[in-house]
Amino acid sequence: MTQDGLSQDQLKDAVAAAAIDEIKPWLERGTVLGIGTGSTANRFIDRLARLRDDFKGAVASSEASAERLRSHGIEVFELNSVGTVPYYIDGADEVNAHLHMIKGGGAALTREKIVAACAERFICIADASKRVDRLGEFPLPVEVIPMARSYVARELVKLGADPVYRQGVVTDNGNQIIDCYEFMIDDPVAMEARLNAIVGVVTNGLFAARGADVLLLGGEGGVERLIPV
Numbered sequence: 407m408t409q410d411g412l413s414q415d416q417l418k419d420a421v422a423a424a425a426i427d428e429i430k431p432w433l434e435r436g437t438v439l440g441i442g443t444g445s446t447a448n449r450f451i452d453r454l455a456r457l458r459d460d461f462k463g464a465v466a467s468s469e470a471s472a473e474r475l476r477s478h479g480i481e482v483f484e485l486n487s488v489g490t491v492p493y494y495i496d497g498a499d500e501v502n503a504h505l506h507m508i509k510g511g512g513a514a515l516t517r518e519k520i521v522a523a524c525a526e527r528f529i530c531i532a533d534a535s536k537r538v539d540r541l542g543e544f545p546l547p548v549e550v551i552p553m554a555r556s557y558v559a560r561e562l563v564k565l566g567a568d569p570v571y572r573q574g575v576v577t578d579n580g581n582q583i584i585d586c587y588e589f590m591i592d593d594p595v596a597m598e599a600r601l602n603a604i605v606g607v608v609t610n611g612l613f614a615a616r617g618a619d620v621l622l623l624g625g626e627g628g629v630e631r632l633i634p635v
Contacts, residue, residue, distance in 0.1 A: 412626065414533055414535065417533035417534065417624035417625070418445060418446045418449050418531075418533055418624065419449055420624045420628070420629050421446065421531040421532060421533065421622045421623070421624040421629055422446065422449040422450040422452075422453050422531060423453060423629075424531070424622045424624075424629040424631070425450050425495050425529055425531050425622055426450070426453050426454065426457070428529055428620065428622065428631075429493050429495070429529070430457065430460075432492065432493075433457065433460045433461045434460075434461065435460070435461065435462060436461075436462050437461040437462055437492060438461070438462050438463050438464060438465060438483055438488050438491055439454075439461060439463075439464045439465070439491055439492070439493050439494075439495065440464070440465050440467070440491040440493060440494035440495070440496075440521040440522070440524065440525050441454075441464045441465065441466050441467065441471050441475060441494075441495060441496070441521075442467050442471065442494065442495060442496020442497060442514075442518055442521075443466075443467050443468040443470060443471045443496065443512050443514040443517075443518060444496070444497045444511070444512045444514075445497070446497035446531050446532065446533075447471060447495065447496050447497050447531075448471075448474060450495055450531060451471065451474050451475055451478065451480075452474075452478070454478070454480065455478035455479065455480065458478065458479055458480050462481065462483075463475075463480055463481035463482060463483050464480055464481070464482055464483070465482070465483055465484070465485045465488055465491055465521055465524075466482050466517075467496065467514050467517040467518040467520075467521045468512070468514040468517055468518075468578055469578050470512075470514075471514075485520065485521060485524060488524075489524070490524050490525070490526060491521065491524055491525050491526070492525070492526050492527065493525060493526070493527050493528075493529060494521050494522050494524075494525035494527070494528045494529070495529045495531060496509070496518060496522070496528070496529075496530065496531070497509075497530065497531055497532055497536075498530050498532050498536050498613075498618075499511045499536065499544045499611070500536055500538050500541050500542075500543065500544045501530055501532055501536055501537055501538070501618070501621060501623075502537075502538055502539065502540065502541055502594075503539070503634075503635045504594075504614075504617060504634050504635060505530065505617040505618040505619070505620075505621050505632070505633070505634040506541060506594040506595070506612070506613065506614035506617045507530060507541075507612075507613040507614070507617060507618060508541050508542075508544050508546055508547075508611050508612060508613075509547075509611050509613050510546075510547035510549070510583070510610075510611030511544070511547065513547065513549075513572070513575050513577050513578075513583050514577070514578065515547055515549055515609060515610070515611045516549050516577065516579055516581075516608050516609050517578060517579070518613075519609050519613065519616070522613065522616055523616055527619045527620065528616070528617070528618045528619050528620075529618065529619070529620045529622065530618035530620065530621045530622070531622045531624075532621065532622075532623055532624070533623070533624045533625070534623055534624060534625035534626070536623075537623060540590055540591070540592070541590070541591045541594055541612070542589050542590035542591045543590075545570070545585035545586055545587045545589070546567070546585065546586040546589055546591070546610060546611050546612065547572070547583050547584070547585050547586075547610070547611040548562065548569075548583065548584045548585075548586060548601060548607055548609075548610045548611070549577055549579070549581050549582070549583055549607070549608040549609055549610070550581060550582055550583070550584055550606050550607055550608060551581060551582075551606045551608065552580075552581060552582050553606070554605065554606020554607075555571060555582055555584065555606075557605070557606055558584060558604055558605075558606045558607055559571070559584055561604045562584065562586055562601075562604075565589075565597075565600070565601075566588075566589060567586035567587070567588065567589040568586065568587040568588040568589070569584045569585070569586055569587075570584065570585050570586075570587060571583075571584055572584065572585055579608065581608055591612070594612050594614035595614045595615055597612060597614075598610060598612035598613075598614045598615055599615070617634060618634075619633070619634075620632070620633060621633070
């Protein structure tokens with residue numbers, strides 16, 4: 407609970423509603439939206455269902471989100487057939503003042519990053535607990551080709567991380583996740599590139615080279631609309 411008695415779920419509902427208000431004036435019958443993955447994105451999907459006749463459909467960043475969209479009667483398209491999307495709406499595990507993020511707690515980071523790269527605007531929706539001054543308290547996920555997992559882990563140790571294999575998790579791409587603990591990040595843009603340069607890394611959960619354009623942050627006083635500083 408926050409000090410004014412709002413639960414984290416209520417804050418997630420509030421930012422999901424704010425995201426609907428953000429995009430609703432721009433929806434057209436031919437619009438295909440990019441939709442993220444996770445508990446906050448799920449709340450957005452549930453609200454989006456009420457507008458399903460106002461737009462064409464969505465590109466999903468995970469099989470779980472695609473299934474939820476379809477359950478609401480929203481058509482799901484392959485990104486290759488769409489090309490670009492006007493909006494990508496997704497949550498974050500951490501976000502800083504520059505709207506750089508750590509994402510991937512749900513192991514959907516690669517597809518999330520691909521859809522975000524194809525979006526004209528990225529709207530991040532999060533509760534105030536996700537706002538940080540410095541990224542890294544949340545373990546940074548790295549998606550790896552399975553045969554490279556041990557090699558990548560050794561390289562991550564050289565960078566100062568404490569890598570832990572996320573056992574039992576297979577991504578929608580058939581890969582594995584290493585979570586980097588004790589890994590505070592001073593320059594997210596540079597570190598994102600450095601991690602992606604390790605052979606065997608598919609991508610990492612730093613969304614800094616392509617951060618969010620707008621952050622809708624739910625807190626005690628309501629929802630703040632923030633842009634990168």
